[in-house]
Amino acid sequence: MSVPHKALIVVDVQNDFCPGGALATDRGAVVAAAVSGHLRAERDRYGVVVGTKDWHIDPVGHFAPDGVEPDFQETWPVHCVAGSHGAEVHPELDVDLVDAWFLKGEHTAAYSGFEGHLDGAETGLADWLRGREVTEVAVCGVATDFCVRATALDAVAEGFTVDLLSDLCSPVSEAGGAAAVGQMAAAGVTVV
Numbered sequence: 651m652s653v654p655h656k657a658l659i660v661v662d663v664q665n666d667f668c669p670g671g672a673l674a675t676d677r678g679a680v681v682a683a684a685v686s687g688h689l690r691a692e693r694d695r696y697g698v699v700v701g702t703k704d705w706h707i708d709p710v711g712h713f714a715p716d717g718v719e720p721d722f723q724e725t726w727p728v729h730c731v732a733g734s735h736g737a738e739v740h741p742e743l744d745v746d747l748v749d750a751w752f753l754k755g756e757h758t759a760a761y762s763g764f765e766g767h768l769d770g771a772e773t774g775l776a777d778w779l780r781g782r783e784v785t786e787v788a789v790c791g792v793a794t795d796f797c798v799r800a801t802a803l804d805a806v807a808e809g810f811t812v813d814l815l816s817d818l819c820s821p822v823s824e825a826g827g828a829a830a831v832g833q834m835a836a837a838g839v840t841v842v
């Protein structure tokens with residue numbers, strides 16, 4: 651059987667974006683487990699599975715300054731500091747099912763996985779996928795209204811056919827999540 655030309659992109663399923671984390675979304679842990687279940691059942695649908703990680707060293711302006719309330723649009727509580735527990739992949743996501751990891755945001759805010767690079771190398775996500783003859787991607791993860799949205803929209807801009815696996819996503823806010831799904835659909839993403 652030929653390898654499918656489809657990739658699954660699992661966005662930022664990290665402890666800080668799950669309950670108990672610095673920037674928790676309500677369904678983060680549920681999504682972590684559900685993505686693992688999806689992959690155990692349907693791994694054959696994907697030629698490759700990649701994960702992204704928000705990975706901050708000194709992301710200028712991305713964290714609210716000490717004593718200033720984050721606005722949760724442009725500024726955020728400190729989260730996903732490189733090498734910290736909060737930046738680790740949530741334990742319910744089975745990392746054995748993921749082929750490659752892409753890091754983003756070391757020195758600047760970065761919402762899209764397409765701004766990232768292969769862990770330990772400079773290769774960007776779009777080039778890496780094209781190098782594996784990927785033409786279609788499915789996107790899932792956290793948060794629907796920020797990094798999932800940005801990743802899906804960049805995937806469209808890069809010329810991939812894009813599905814959003816909406817049951818496998820967790821928003822910062824329900825209203826923001828719903829608006830983001832609408833934006834993705836309007837951009838040509840198929841909402842599954």
Ligand SMILES: [Zn+2]
Pocket residue numbers: 704706712729730755760
């Ligand atoms: Zn961040």
